Amino acid sequence: MNVLELKNVTKTYKHKNANENIDLKLESGVYGLLGPNGAGKSTLMKQMATITKPSSGKILYNNKDIQSLDENYRELVGYLPQDFDAYKNFKAKDFLMYMAALKGMDKNTSKKRVDELLKLVGLSEVSNKLVSKFSGGMKRRVGIAQALLNNPKVLILDEPTAGLDPQERTRFRNLLSQIGKDTIVILSTHIISDIESVAKETIMIKDGKVLLQGTHKQILEDMAGKVYTVTTTDESIVNEIQKNYKVVNINRGIEDTSIRFISENKPNYENIEITKQRFEDVYMFYFDLEDAREV
Ligand SMILES: Nc1ncnc2c1ncn2[C@@H]1O[C@H](COP(=O)(O)OP(=O)(O)OP(=O)(O)O)[C@@H](O)[C@H]1O
Secondary structure (H helix, E strand, C coil), X not given: CCCEEEEEEEEEECCEEEEEEEEEEECCEEEEEECCCCCCHHHHHXXXXXXXXXCEEEXXXXXXXXXXXCHHHHCCEEEECCCCCCCCCCEHHHHHHHHHHHCCCCHHHHHHHHHHHHHHCCCHHHCCCEHHHCCHHHHHHXXXXXXXXXXXXXXXXXXCCCCCXXXXXXXXXXXXXXXXXXXXXXXXXXXXXXXXCCXXXXXXXXXXXXXXXXXXXXXXXXXXXXXXXXXXXXXXXXXXXXXXXEEEEEEECCCCEEEEEECCCCCCCCCEEECCCCHHHHHXXXXXXXXXXXX
């Protein structure tokens, strides 16, 4: 059994609810926590990692409160904080050995595990280099490795792909698919493509509340019939659509313009087509698109 349940979790900072009445049930597999800046993703993850306690509500691991499980729960958790910074004056390998010691792992097990992890995150060849000389993506990979040291059953990764280049991202996604077989993996991001390919379920969060939780298929099905494209030469129609609807994309061609937008009902325009929905349409429907795309 490997189940993490959040029951009516609320976290209040100075009269403001960073998380409000959150109910979630997570089992082995990868969950993507998607939401704009300030939505409450980090706060939620910090509570799952026991860095901070809920103001009210409970978090249960296999039906037991994680606060009362205490060390027994923390031993099962791997956590990559958003602002993780490896001690810069350590060499990569020494840093991971140090983190393993802090986690109470014995030296022989640590040595083996550290070598394994350095290989897994593609840092074996630079294991004796100072972390201070690493690129942002390499430092993030050190962070991912330290979260995996104790073979966690619950892996909490706060924006793990920040700073990773496309190749590093692909490697990371493959790694997660592997780990997600028998581990609860929760990763936060505002990059849709990070979770599109790897998450079994996506949890969308806004203003501290869960808007929806579902598989990609379910979430996309809910958007069916809400995405339209109008192709026109008339700029005033483009302006009108921009004013009245959530626009996902405008494609200005030589002869005409195609404008893709979201609407609950079919508007009355010439050359309007229902368009197959994509995940970025979903993001646009619930949030704004500005930081949803991979950069
Ligand atoms: N320690 C704190 N004290 C006061 N307010 C806080 C604290 N931590 C978070 N908040 C507030 O709680 C809300 C949620 O913040 P949180 O960092 O959880 O969001 P997020 O979704 O992780 O955002 P981002 O993507 O920018 O990291 C924000 O309004 C934030 O300002």
